[in-house]
Amino acid sequence: PRCIGCSNCVLACPFGVPKYVADFDQMMKCDMCTDRTSEGYAPMCASVCPSEALWYGTSEEFHAHRRGSLVDGWLFGRQAVTTKVFAVVDDVAAGPIDVLSGEERGWLDDPFALEDGAR
Template identity: 45%
Template sequence: MNKRLYLELENCIGCRSCLAACTQCGGHDERNRNYVYDVNPLVNTQTMPLMCLHCVNPACARSCPAQAIQIHETGAVLSALVEKCIGCQNCTIACPYGIPKFDTEQNLMYKCDLCIDRSKDGIPPMCASVCPTNTLQWLTDEEIERKQKQFNVKNDKWVTSIHLENETNVRVNLPGILQGITKLY
């Protein structure tokens, strides 16, 4: 994978432009495949995007008895194939992040596929192409490494998903949170 989705969660302002863009991606049938979570709505306005982290060895695919969840050569974990999905919902239970959703009308699982029609050609996923605060970015590994050095955060604290599902193709950073730094927008 030449480029990866990179998330700087502390930048999220809850505008939800990523959600609107997601519905416009080819093949999504105007379905939103990402989410914006209100962290503590009774206390503050902090939000964060939630989306598939495209695990290298995804629990959703491992749990699928019909092999309906395929992994693209770029590392993107795709939604269930219509012709193979049997509607067992094992994938929705197996995902440690709670990302796959099940459409009971279509009897089919759907989730973020990194806008594979775009990202396979190096074009940013829709969510990253519209994010006004750079919460969602489409970067090379070298660009991500430069950001990591800028914040001087150890590698084991850089990717938050490392303890749940080992390696993921999406990188998530929390340097401001880990170092107690508050960003001003």
């Protein structure tokens, strides 16, 4: 009921998941594979990602097996947004990440320590 069919999410999603459905004049979006996650499985995108760039689990599981900080707070100008999914960053200042500030962010090149195993 909140979707107004503006299609901004199509431009924002790097995975091409949202699709405009003209019959409904609304977007159809990712539901985090509720059929899979309700059965204890990871969403399909996370289960097939060969580099583990997409990962599914609790924050406790993340911190036990991964490195970096989980961020789900973003600033778009004066608008603060909290998301259901997290991004992994190397070093987080207090508060949400200001998307429009233009500052360089310390994104992790290897958040899952995949290169450490190759050494």
